[in-house]
Amino acid sequence: MTDTLSFPDPTQLAVPFFVAAILAEFIWIAVKGRGGRYETRDAVTSLIMGAGSVASGLLLGFLAYGFFMLLWALTPLDLGTSVGVFILCFVLDDLRYYWVHRFGHRIRWVWASHVNHHSSQHYNLTTALRQTWTGTFTFMMIVRAPLILLGFHPAIVLLCGGLNLIYQFWIHTEAIGKMPRWFEAVMNTPSHHRVHHGRNPRYLDCNYAGVFIVWDKMFGTFVPEQDSEKVDYGLVHNLGSFNPLRVAFHEWIGIFRDVVQPGLTVRQRLSYAFGPPGYSHDGSRDTSETIKAKHLVRNPQDRGSPGFTQ
Amino acid sequence: MPLEILLILVVLGIASIAVMLHLSGRSKRARLTAESAGAAWERHFPDDQVTGVIAAQDGHAALVTTSAGVGLVWAFGADTVARHLVEVDLDDTTRGLRFRFSDFTAPSVRVALAPEERQLWRNTIQAT
Ligand SMILES: [Zn+2]
Numbered sequence: 001m002t003d004t005l006s007f008p009d010p011t012q013l014a015v016p017f018f019v020a021a022i023l024a025e026f027i028w029i030a031v032k033g034r035g036g037r038y039e040t041r042d043a044v045t046s047l048i049m050g051a052g053s054v055a056s057g058l059l060l061g062f063l064a065y066g067f068f069m070l071l072w073a074l075t076p077l078d079l080g081t082s083v084g085v086f087i088l089c090f091v092l093d094d095l096r097y098y099w100v101h102r103f104g105h106r107i108r109w110v111w112a113s114h115v116n117h118h119s120s121q122h123y124n125l126t127t128a129l130r131q132t133w134t135g136t137f138t139f140m141m142i143v144r145a146p147l148i149l150l151g152f153h154p155a156i157v158l159l160c161g162g163l164n165l166i167y168q169f170w171i172h173t174e175a176i177g178k179m180p181r182w183f184e185a186v187m188n189t190p191s192h193h194r195v196h197h198g199r200n201p202r203y204l205d206c207n208y209a210g211v212f213i214v215w216d217k218m219f220g221t222f223v224p225e226q227d228s229e230k231v232d233y234g235l236v237h238n239l240g241s242f243n244p245l246r247v248a249f250h251e252w253i254g255i256f257r258d259v260v261q262p263g264l265t266v267r268q269r270l271s272y273a274f275g276p277p278g279y280s281h282d283g284s285r286d287t288s289e290t291i292k293a294k295h296l297v298r299n300p301q302d303r304g305s306p307g308f309t310q
Numbered sequence: 311m312p313l314e315i316l317l318i319l320v321v322l323g324i325a326s327i328a329v330m331l332h333l334s335g336r337s338k339r340a341r342l343t344a345e346s347a348g349a350a351w352e353r354h355f356p357d358d359q360v361t362g363v364i365a366a367q368d369g370h371a372a373l374v375t376t377s378a379g380v381g382l383v384w385a386f387g388a389d390t391v392a393r394h395l396v397e398v399d400l401d402d403t404t405r406g407l408r409f410r411f412s413d414f415t416a417p418s419v420r421v422a423l424a425p426e427e428r429q430l431w432r433n434t435i436q437a438t
């Protein structure tokens with residue numbers, strides 16, 4: 001019976017709310033004179049990336065959906081559609097999000113898709129909409145397979161994923177400092193996610209959480225926002241173009257150029273595609289590890305402080 | 311909702327936010343002095359030692375000499391972007407110089423320079 005279960009895509013229904021919230025944040029900043037920055041071309045690029053991401057979902061979403069329905073046909077388990085199952089699914093799907101997001105920063109093939117979310121030097125509600133166009137090609141839908149095989153209906157899993165993304169919208173703001181202590185302890189917040197968007201050596205590769213920050217604390221990737229170090233938003237190598245096509249595809253083109261260059265071993269070619277971002281066969285580039293190590297050479301007093309404990 | 315209507319709404323929505331931002335002064339480009347250009351360089355390339363800065367008179371770009379060679383830092387909206395000048399082609403334009411990088415993420419940059427500035431910039435770039 002639950003084979004025909006379907007829900008509307010919550011991210012599309014949330015669009016009017018997104019627009020209203022962006023206007024409200026913009027007016028708040030204009031009136032208060034603090035709490036964030038807006039820039040015309042940066043915001044337009046973010047909004048176009050958001051629209052393109054929805055379009056890409058409409059065009060390519062059937063691939064992931066078909067894969068999930070195939071798994072659903074295979075599995076003998078069906079947990080049904082009770083409220084308890086839905087809540088459990090939401091929590092487990094958030095754990096799924098944590099790992100997909102962590103892979104997104106540690107495997108260049110997945111980073112090629114996720115990088116555009118980090119490509120703005122601004123951090124406001126439009127940045128939240130700067131989403132990938134190429135997520136399907138990362139094959140990260142595989143990480144959801146266990147949920148469906150365990151008996152969570154694909155429609156429930158997809159609804160939880162959509163709600164997860166909607167939750168993450170409001171945390172892309174500088175207008176909110178810190179939430180109450182208990183909230184900061186359990187939930188992903190503007191403060192935690194600002195850190196995630198930082199290009200400061202201290203803030204690289206941390207706070208991968210979607211909704212619950214507890215995953216980062218469990219898996220050792222949590223770094224709290226430091227009053228002493230303002231977040232510098234963007235990429236280690238910031239983009240010099242607002243062109244959405246360049247934003248969407250630049251890292252894929254980078255992978256292609258690196259993989260096909262002459263004179264490499266098979267292992268080196270694979271590392272350019274699936275190694276960490278910043279891998280190079282001749283050590284001419286920096287990974288987040290070498291960036292942190294070089295920072296500690298320049299600033300030895302930071303050793304052992306948050307973000308430099310490895 | 312039919313797809314055509316959704317598309318029109320999206321285009322109108324993005325356009326009206328763009329107009330609102332532009333009319334409220336959010337299109338201003340970053341202005342660089344010799345000092346702020348040096349700081350901007352070190353933000354992008356913390357391993358480099360900046361040894362000299364020539365800021366363009368209009369304040370939207372600067373030529374930076376560093377321990378790792380010459381580089382260009384330029385206004386990118388309200389922020390800056392920087393690149394070392396490797397694999398770069400220089401063209402004269404009516405208002406200054408155009409830098410063409412072999413870099414998919416930063417294809418080309420136009421820098422407005424007065425004629426005497428342009429000569430100084432060309433000399434500085436060629437000297438290295
Ligand atoms: Zn991320």
Ligand SMILES: [Zn+2]
Pocket residue numbers: 117128172193197
């Ligand atoms: Zn984000």
